[in-house]
Amino acid sequence: MHRSLSICLALILATLSIATTGFAAEGGTLRFELSGASRDRLQLSLSRIVSANRTSGSSFEVRELAGFDRAALQGRDGTPVGFTLVREAGRLDCSGRTANRRATGSCRFTGDPAFAAYLVASGIRQPTEGEWIDLTMVGAKRSLVDALKRGRYTMPTPNTLVGMSALGVSPDYIAAMAAAGYRPRKTEDFLPLKALDVSPAYLGSLKRVGYDRVPVEEVIQLRALGITADFIADYQRHGFRDLSVSRLVQLKALGIRPQELVRQTSGRRVSLVTEQDAPVIMSALLP
Template identity: 35%
Template sequence: MTRMLAFIAALLLTAITVSSACVAGTSLPLQFTIVPRSGDQVHVKFTRERNGHSENNWETSFHPDELSGLDTAALNSPGTRQLRFAIARDAGRVDCAGSGGNQMARGNCSMTSSPDFDRFLSDHGIARPTEEQSFGLIALNVRRDLVDALARARYPTPSIEKLIELTAVEVTPAYIDELSRQGYRPQALQGLVEFGALKITPEYIGSFARAGYANLPPDELVQLKAMNITPDFIAGFERIGYRHLPVDKLVELKAMNVTPEFVRAVQQGDTLPSPDHLIQIRAVSEDMRKH
């Protein structure tokens, strides 16, 4: 089971890793590049020069309305002309100027943090962000309403880094409020990060309640979702006689690829092997296959 938990932890780490680029130091010059992208969005890369090498710090697609002042007609036209745009967010703004055409552009930017947002954080017991943290807050678009939603749901006061993590895994005020209405509130903010990273929705929780697994602890929901265990997976075992298997056994069975079909293949007579015995059989068969 220790190996199993380590595997789940690795999945979560992969899911919630926030690019270090989003909290890169802002004392370095910031450049932008607009590159062609199909559809109605504008794809922008923000980079910095460090020791003569370009570092990719922030790359995302924007709806043209999000790039205030950008002349999209000029951007898409042949030739080269001067272009300007700004990105205004709760945590501050980025102002850029350069030249472009043919759906491409490049130039330089400056970042300005919002004193009002910094005071808002301070008023909520959150330390004022450093210059590096402000860049992360702006890049991820951390909003005031996230802070308000966390306070409304009585979560612990978040750090700047935790606000960035929550935003990176798309935890929104609506998501927090809906979880609370369903009676789910992970005790720690890290639990909420894991819920968001694994996309544990109220609908997903409700599907287990309907399958007879109501009021599951948050950590068990994380294990189930990390292993992509569904009520259909559980129902398959129930149909052959395994009733209400504990979550830890479901996780081990799924991790070892023990299926109802495998059970039928190894079953002798009418007696069902225990889940632990099934896991041992599968482990032995996998070792034999590798060797």
């Protein structure tokens, strides 16, 4: 894989890991910090005070934090506050005080035993307490697991289910991708696909320029570098109709336009990088 693409994908996966990894250690005090993200949303961050502090955060609509008065953040410091977040996986009951237009305090987490039992019955292992909290924070639902079962996908780990829920992988998204003739081989493939906003419309645009049923790894490469159907069509108009995905990735990463490929026939040589980081002359790109 081209080095710049490797860096790009590494950053995506690192961001995804940060967004979906919660409390690895058990025990400790569960603390919260709440601030205004926008007029209608609040940013809630949870941290577990252990030997290494771990933090997980999400944005919520005001109405989702039952019992919280948003006006309290604008009031005097020291105002008591409390709220409850109830999701399918469990609930958080939190209380604290305001200071500097924020609220801080402690929370008590109560996991829903029926939800955990449902995961186990579906072939997903029992979540740890930290994973259970994360499943609650991202609003994981039974309907997503049901959609995976209907599609006969391998059941995810609790942490993968957290990631899918956080990214917005929904039953509708899974069904739409299948209707477009695209069924990832691995459940985990939905993570980078959704993170990169690979949609049935995007896949359809690739199909119209001759790139149908592209393997998921190659779709990820194309989308990560912003390669569109128009980009491909531009090369096709200049006579380059059978460029592989790896060649398209190289061309995009190095900013080489189709006109430069045409001029190559006059004898100018331009070096590229193969997947093995070996130099390749421009003529290797020609059909």
